Amino acid sequence: MSRFWSEMARRTEPYVPGEQLNRAEIIKLNTNENPYPPAPGVTEAIRSAAEGLRLYPSPTADPLRQAIADAEGLGQENIFTANGSDEVLAFSFMAFFDPGKTIRFPDVTYSFYPVYSNLFGVPFEEVPLRNDFTLDTDAFLGADGGVILPNPNAPTGIYEPLDGIRRILEGNPDCVVIIDEAYIDFAGPSAAALITEYDNLLVVRTTSKSRSLAGLRVGYALGSEELIEGLVRIKDSFNSYTTDRLAQAGAEAAFRDARYFEETTAKIIATRGSSAMRLAELGFTVLPSSANFLFCTHPEAEAEQLYTELKSRNILVRHFSKPRIKDYLRITVGTDDEMDKLFGALEEILPN
Numbered sequence: 001m002s003r004f005w006s007e008m009a010r011r012t013e014p015y016v017p018g019e020q021l022n023r024a025e026i027i028k029l030n031t032n033e034n035p036y037p038p039a040p041g042v043t044e045a046i047r048s049a050a051e052g053l054r055l056y057p058s059p060t061a062d063p064l065r066q067a068i069a070d071a072e073g074l075g076q077e078n079i080f081t082a083n084g085s086d087e088v089l090a091f092s093f094m095a096f097f098d099p100g101k102t103i104r105f106p107d108v109t110y111s112f113y114p115v116y117s118n119l120f121g122v123p124f125e126e127v128p129l130r131n132d133f134t135l136d137t138d139a140f141l142g143a144d145g146g147v148i149l150p151n152p153n154a155p156t157g158i159y160e161p162l163d164g165i166r167r168i169l170e171g172n173p174d175c176v177v178i179i180d181e182a183y184i185d186f187a188g189p190s191a192a193a194l195i196t197e198y199d200n201l202l203v204v205r206t207t208s209k210s211r212s213l214a215g216l217r218v219g220y221a222l223g224s225e226e227l228i229e230g231l232v233r234i235k236d237s238f239n240s241y242t243t244d245r246l247a248q249a250g251a252e253a254a255f256r257d258a259r260y261f262e263e264t265t266a267k268i269i270a271t272r273g274s275s276a277m278r279l280a281e282l283g284f285t286v287l288p289s290s291a292n293f294l295f296c297t298h299p300e301a302e303a304e305q306l307y308t309e310l311k312s313r314n315i316l317v318r319h320f321s322k323p324r325i326k327d328y329l330r331i332t333v334g335t336d337d338e339m340d341k342l343f344g345a346l347e348e349i350l351p352n
Helices: 007-011 040-052 062-072 085-096 112-119 162-170 225-238 245-256 258-281 303-312 336-349
Strands: 079-082 103-106 124-127 146-150 177-180 201-206 219-223 293-297 328-332
Touching: 007 112, 040 245, 062 079, 062 219, 062 245, 079 085, 079 225, 085 112, 085 146, 085 177, 085 201, 085 219, 085 225, 112 124, 162 177, 219 225, 245 258, 258 293, 258 336, 303 328, 303 336
Parallel strands: 103 124, 103 146, 146 177, 177 201
Antiparallel strands: 079 219, 201 219, 293 328
């Protein structure tokens, strides 16, 4: 550690993203990117917006927020946008979680939550998932400082029905409950349907997964006007122009093309189902996934060894070293052709 680092820098343990080996021969099934290109109008919208790059972007991103509002059946006042959902989450920690109060999130979950907790000095409690990796909703009731959890969960892919989300919201009436819905478009109903009922609900989303815009970095939040105003106060204290001109234009075009979004999402869901069956045929135990990835374990093959063997064959999957999940691999759902190559490699690697 440098003697020049602040206390904040010293206590931080940065998030470690998935490998980015962007070589032509790599089949990339490790960071849950969409295997299909963005909607056809996205590139043209970005090209048109580039003509105005000498000017600052709109600090309020009104056209994009309206496009999201139209897609979600909400008002523009219920929408907040930022530079990726991770930035939305960072602003949310600052806006709604106090350093003196303990928040709760699952013990097997998105690993950015403890990073932000340590960065912003927010104490946290990791609530154990059940043995089958489902959520114990009772354990999230009566939190001191708030609750944050992904739905579907990452990296397990398991979806918590809205009755469970309601229970958590009603059990925490005096603090904010953040539902991180990065993968909701591959799952069941969204908690966004509950926003008009619960003023303590914030739903965080991304365009990186279902809208194929991981490289554009656009995240957004849905919530009561009061919560959105809190996020805007934090954002404008950092950078009023956080969502750039190209990102706003491209994301708006993506939201306006509902048909393409529905078609590509349906393809991924179909491939997810067929891939889960193929993994089971190879002897894997596969958790029920409502995301664009599969979380699986094999009784006769160590997950880390499988990860290494697949990487040697130019196929990247994700392996986590945390004790409860060290025997599992997370595999992004790719195209049918990419998944065929994955299964061909697994048939070579796995013991007969």
